Every structure is written in C-alpha cells, then in structure tokens.
Amino acid sequence: MIVELAGVGAAIAAGASARWNWWRSVVRAGMPTLMYHKIGEAPPGSKLRKLWVTAEDFRKQLAYLKKNGFASITFAEWRDAEKGLKPLPEKPVLITFDDGYMNNYDAAYPLLREAGMKGCVFLVYETVDGHNAWHDPKTEPWLKMLTWTQIKEMQDSGVFEFGSHTMRHRNLLKLSLEEVRWEASESKRRLEDKLGREQVGFAYPYGSGAYDPEVRAAVRAAGYRFDFGIKQGISPSLWDPESGPLKRLLVRGDDGMYDFHLNMTRGRARL
Numbered sequence: 700m701i702v703e704l705a706g707v708g709a710a711i712a713a714g715a716s717a718r719w720n721w722w723r724s725v726v727r728a729g730m731p732t733l734m735y736h737k738i739g740e741a742p743p744g745s746k747l748r749k750l751w752v753t754a755e756d757f758r759k760q761l762a763y764l765k766k767n768g769f770a771s772i773t774f775a776e777w778r779d780a781e782k783g784l785k786p787l788p789e790k791p792v793l794i795t796f797d798d799g800y801m802n803n804y805d806a807a808y809p810l811l812r813e814a815g816m817k818g819c820v821f822l823v824y825e826t827v828d829g830h831n832a833w834h835d836p837k838t839e840p841w842l843k844m845l846t847w848t849q850i851k852e853m854q855d856s857g858v859f860e861f862g863s864h865t866m867r868h869r870n871l872l873k874l875s876l877e878e879v880r881w882e883a884s885e886s887k888r889r890l891e892d893k894l895g896r897e898q899v900g901f902a903y904p905y906g907s908g909a910y911d912p913e914v915r916a917a918v919r920a921a922g923y924r925f926d927f928g929i930k931q932g933i934s935p936s937l938w939d940p941e942s943g944p945l946k947r948l949l950v951r952g953d954d955g956m957y958d959f960h961l962n963m964t965r966g967r968a969r970l
C-alpha cells in the first residue's frame with residue numbers, strides 16, 4: 700500500500716489516509732465515557748463530597764482532553780456512526796453527567812462551551828424543575844435540578860444532549876419488572892415529547908439492575924440503544940449490547956490529573 704501510494708498525487712494519498720484513519724477509529728477506538736455528577740464546591744454537610752468536581756478541576760480535565768486529541772461526541776453521533784452515516788472522530792470521548800443538577804448549567808455548560816466540547820446529561824424526569832428528592836437530606840442537602848427552560852437552551856446550543864436516568868431515581872433492583880419497564884419506557888416517551896429528539900441513552904440509578912439480566916432486558920425493551928452502568932473501564936466503540944452495559948470512568952472530586960490520565964489511558968484511576 701505504501702509503495703503504491705508513493706507514486707500518486709498527494710490528494711489521493713490524503714484521501715487514502717483519511718479512509719485509513721476512519722477504518723482504524725471504527726475498528727480499534729475505545730469509547731471512554733467520563734461520569735460526572737455535580738460541578739462546583741460541595742455544600743457543607745454533604746457526605747457525597749467525592750461526587751463533586753470543582754469547576755477548576757473540570758476546566759483542567761477538558762484542557763487535558765483537548766491537548767490529547769480527544770473529541771467529545773453525543774450519543775446521537777455515536778448512533779450515526781454505527782449506522783454508517785458519519786465516521787467517529789479518531790479519539791472519541793463521551794462526557795456524561797448523572798441526575799441533571801442545575802450546577803451542570805451554571806458551571807459545566809460555560810466551561811464546555813468555552814472548550815468547544817459537548818456533554819450528555821441523564822435526567823430524572825420527575826425531578827426536573829425540582830430538587831434531588833431521592834436523597835436523604837442528611838447525606839446530601841437538597842439541590843436544585845435543571846429546569847426545562849435551561850434544558851431546552853442547553854439542547855438548542857448543541858453543547859448538550861440528554862438521556863434518561865428514569866422517572867424517579869429508584870433502585871431498579873427493588874422494583875417489580877413491570878415498574879422497571881414503566882421507569883424506562885415512560886421516561887423515554889416523555890423526554891421525547893418534551894425535547895423532540897429520540898432518546899438513545901439510559902443510565903441506571905446507582906448502577907443498580909444493570910447487571911441483572913431480567914432488569915436489564917426490561918430496560919432495553921424500552922428501545923434505548925446505549926445503556927450505561929457504573930463499572931469502571933472503557934468499552935469498545937464497536938460495542939455489542941450482548942457484552943453487557945457500557946462501562947464508564949468515574950471522575951472523583953479528590954482525583955488528581957494523574958488519576959484522570961490513568962482513567963483515559965488505562966480505564967482505571969490509581970492502579
């Protein structure tokens with residue numbers, strides 16, 4: 700191939716090289732999926748401090764991704780790549796946020812926009828415009844969640860895409876399968892009504908039920924293409940749902956940049 704290319708014009712070589720990169724990215728790239736919750740300073744009394752990443756750390760992490768050639772994509776773009784409509788970037792990354800806190804709008808949105816990157820937020824349908832009612836306020840003070848007005852602005856900006864994190868953030872392992880089906884399909888239907896876009900991404904609250912075959916089948920029956928658990932690691936971009944839910948990389952508030960680097964390169968912080 701190299702010998703053959705040596706004699707032809709640079710334009711053809713560039714075309715071949717683009718095809719090669721496309722092929723290589725489709726076949727070999729992983730789909731590192733960062734998992735965030737809250738961006739900002741943990742409030743006094745929070746027992747979940749590790750789930751708070753400061754704006755300053757988040758900015759540094761985005762700078763790392765840019766410097767290392769990662770291009771953030773949305774679930775819809777991944778789906779388009781699977782359908783052969785548009786190739787994936789050579790080094791894709793998904794930047795996901797669970798729950799849908801208002802600090803995603805206040806703190807993460809401006810930083811992503813500034814960096815020219817994209818994020819995906821998993822919403823708990825019934826808490827939009829409200830607060831994190833599923834938390835015991837003794838563990839985590841009540842926080843404001845995103846409003847529909849903010850969600851629409853975030854979607855229209857092209858910086859954010861949304862997915863489902865169920866209706867009420869209940870532990871799916873403690874529900875009947877009928878209730879699980881409702882949590883998954885009702886949130887999909889309502890989000891699609893509100894946002895006018897197909898919902899292809901789902902994240903299991905607490906990661907619960909992701910690894911239970913019956914619960915997972917009930918969730919997938921709602922029609923999501925991508926279901927995300929909380930097991931640490933990097934799933935391949937050529938992902939087979941039969942291999943289990945997608946892995947993610949938890950970014951903890953006390954992680955340093957070296958942890959972040961280990962996450963992105965080995966699928967695991969603090970080896």
Ligand SMILES: [Zn+2]
Binds near residue numbers: 868903905
């Ligand atoms: Zn959650």
